[in-house]
Structure formats: structure tokens, C-alpha cells
Amino acid sequence: MSVPFRETHHISGRAVALAEKNKCNLSDITFEQYRELSDKFEPDVVESVFNFENSVEKRDAVGGPSRKGIERQVGYLKAGVEKL
Structure with missing residues (x-):
């Protein structure tokens, strides 16, 4: 609504x-x-x-705090570290 x-x-x-x-x-x-x-x-x-967990999970934009967003950021960081 x-x-x-x-x-x-x-x-x-x-x-x-x-x-x-x-x-x-x-x-x-x-x-x-x-x-x-x-x-x-x-x-x-x-x-x-x-429900604060649901609230956080709704914030799935790049740089957001959702689990998926954090996993994506960790993936970028790991890839960057491997290039060093």
C-alpha cells in the first residue's frame, strides 16, 4: 500500500x-x-x-550491509589482495 x-x-x-x-x-x-x-x-x-535482520538484508545495494553485499565486498577485496 x-x-x-x-x-x-x-x-x-x-x-x-x-x-x-x-x-x-x-x-x-x-x-x-x-x-x-x-x-x-x-x-x-x-x-x-x-526485524532488524530483515531490515539489513533489504539493503542489498553495492556497499550495503546485507549478507550478500558483504560477501560481494569480501570477494572484491580477496581478488584485489590476490593481485598484489
């Missing part, structure tokens, strides 16, 4: 305010609480957004 940036900015601000009010982390907010903030949230918000 696509949500315009301006709307996501307001929704995320309300989420931060809720976390501050409850003295908890954003990752501690339940799906039901997120859903009260906006009907745009889907059930996977808690698992996908705050």
Missing part, C-alpha cells in the same frame, strides 16, 4: 508520541495500537519493520 510522504510523516509522529506516552520503544507498540494510529498499517508491521 502506497502512502504519501506527508501522511507517513504525521503517522510516524503519532507513533513516536504514543511510545513516549507509554514509555516504551516503537518496537513495543502492538499491531492493534498501530492500527489505531492509521488503518494503513498491516499485520506484518511489527514483524517486518522491527
Whole structure:
């Protein structure tokens, strides 16, 4: 579901305010609480957004921190060292 940036900015601000009010982390907010903030949230918000391994793996661009990206960088370094 696509949500315009301006709307996501307001929704995320309300989420931060809720976390501050409850003295908890954003990752501690339940799906039901997120859903009260906006009907745009889907059930996977808690698992996908705050699953840091998944978050890192999505960053697969050259120089990124994904496992595939790191393996690619190590391969380049090994090839460079072998040329020395």
C-alpha cells in the first residue's frame, strides 16, 4: 500500500508520541495500537519493520550491509589482495 510522504510523516509522529506516552520503544507498540494510529498499517508491521535482520538484508545495494553485499565486498577485496 502506497502512502504519501506527508501522511507517513504525521503517522510516524503519532507513533513516536504514543511510545513516549507509554514509555516504551516503537518496537513495543502492538499491531492493534498501530492500527489505531492509521488503518494503513498491516499485520506484518511489527514483524517486518522491527526485524532488524530483515531490515539489513533489504539493503542489498553495492556497499550495503546485507549478507550478500558483504560477501560481494569480501570477494572484491580477496581478488584485489590476490593481485598484489
